[in-house]
Amino acid sequence: MSVQLTKPKFNESQVSELLKKLFNLTPREICSLPSYDDQNFYVASPESGEYVLKIMNAEDSKNVNLIEVQTYAMSFAQQNGLPTQTVIPTNSGQLLSLEEMDCGSGCKKYLVRLLTYLPGVTISKVPLTPELLYETGKMAARIDKVFEKMEHPHLSVLQREKFIWSLSNVDLLEAYLGVLDGDPLQSVVKSVIHHYRTSVQPKQPNFRKCINHGDFNELNILVQPDDKSGNKISGILDFGDMNCGYYINELAIAIMYMMTVHPDPIKVGGPLLAGFESVFPLNEDEKDSLYFLVLSRFCQSLVIARYSVTLYPENAEYLMITSRKGVKIVQQLWELGKEQAEKVWFAKCE
Template sequence: MSEKHAKPNFSLAQATDMLKSLYDLTTSQIHTLPSYDDQNFYVLSTNGKEYVLKIMNSEDSKNQSLIEVQTFAMSFLNENGIPAQTATPTVTGQLMSLEELDCGYGHQKYLVRLLSYLPGKTISKVPLTPQLLFETGKMAAKMDKILQKMDHPYIRELDRDGFIWSLSNLLVLEKYLYVLDGEPLQEVVKSVIDLYKTTVVPSYPRFRKCINHGDFNDLNVLVQPDNNGCHKICGILDFGDMNSGFYINELAITIMYMMIEHPNPIEVGGAVLAGWESELPLNEAERDCLYILVVGRFCQSLVLAHYSVLMHPENEEYLMTTSRKGISILRDIWKLGKQHVEKVWFDSAVQFCNSKLDGTFNS
């Protein structure tokens, strides 16, 4: 976000008033939820239903067409068997409402939506077994395949040229590198960007295009126990980073964030890759660029978290959660190198698939 005060900071009383005026709901419980650059509230209404009140930051609220596509995508996925949230209409029948309010920074306009509440724990809170990682890769691929079938009058809004969180726009990081001045990893980030220029960019024509969720991370995937004492995916959150990209980008993003939560990060790639390829086998160009795209996402997370802390020092703990864990992983897998890491991932993906086929797999 470009504006220092773009993130909303509404009180519980203001959120309660919004719920009453926009949705005719009375709350019995309400509290804030963690968020990156929007504001989210958990809501239990007196009718017994649970919701998430989502108030977009003032910058993103300026693009209603984009938010409309994202809201439609959530419903489209839900209708096609993917556990995504859906929006509740206002009393006037709208799926979102642009409200001009003051939350401490003067009157600004904020887009407000009331989303269904999905129960479950974030995947970051449970053991990442090979089977759960396989299911995560499979779910990410299924999701993108369904999104590719979606049509909407504003679908071109997802092109999002220059969007800093799109993995296709990694080169945008160059203008933010100053936030790492004095950090040892600044040189690693520069080297990754150079490798991206020479390896990934020339491969664009051979990548398969799609619509990416764009943030399939350890806090946006919900799980709950199944009947076998394991966990299954029961929810996918936060479609705010949706963009037109490539299938391989989604896989790289998924691997990177699952690595953050695993005690042996390098082991993650094989199981996620096996799950992904059970839906969407990679072509040669995609396979050759997977490692660079994964380290590229680590670089995005590192640089943009540092930048966001400059804008919002009061939110440093949340903003740096992923980045702090990612620093050592990025350092380690960069040191191991492309050839070594790819061999681990691709060999273990084959072993994983073989063990599932012959029944020797143990989750």
């Protein structure tokens, strides 16, 4: 979990200075973009186009090897036909630059990258048709399949055994349950953690391992209109939660987040699952664990958001995006029960 006062707070003047110093860019426009732990800016330059400047938080900036692997993964995915951003080298030819700046809490070091800008809107802003959900599931499986082929000298940093966002580390949430004191949701979260331990963890030896993107959510998938009056996926963003996990984790994460932006959340699972299995068919233990893994991701999102708001109250609106919608959905999914949820999700996959 990120510690307090690590999130960068660069102002527009400091951003302009960085762009000129590192990339010899004179921006025509700088616009702040939403982010969780880091700081992102849309940058338009009259001489060379559009970019995204990403400034990592001070805590994550200490792990240069991890950021190197994430940066390499974006390029590797793009080279293998996936719509991802790539990194623009600095004037000195580096993909990462560690910059020391004072953003109001003393001098700290921040890793800075300039990324290509991908066109499109987030998938949260368009109708989630069964066809688009199918393609989303397919893309979630494809990216993990691509990562299977990836080699890098520091790939082991993706083990991330204490990473709170890994769906292999759900029981780490117990340390943060105090943020739900007095909230009826706390009993649901405790029950989900219990079922994760008793129903999911015993089956993990039979899960197929992979490297997960780890954050296949409604704000990290871009779409554009296709030639069939629908939408196609045009971009995959934010590789910051990459970790060694399981294929089934990626699917559970995608289902959970798409549920938060669909008018009938339970109906998300079927087409997403079908798309995923068109690339990577699940085994019985993976299928049997999907319901509790989806619930587990809801719990991660809700608990971590509540905790993060105590650290960054000024960023509460963004931090609570999923939480506001998720509370009602997780309660509905919990009350619906495993058997009924699986009847809907697996109906067209048998």
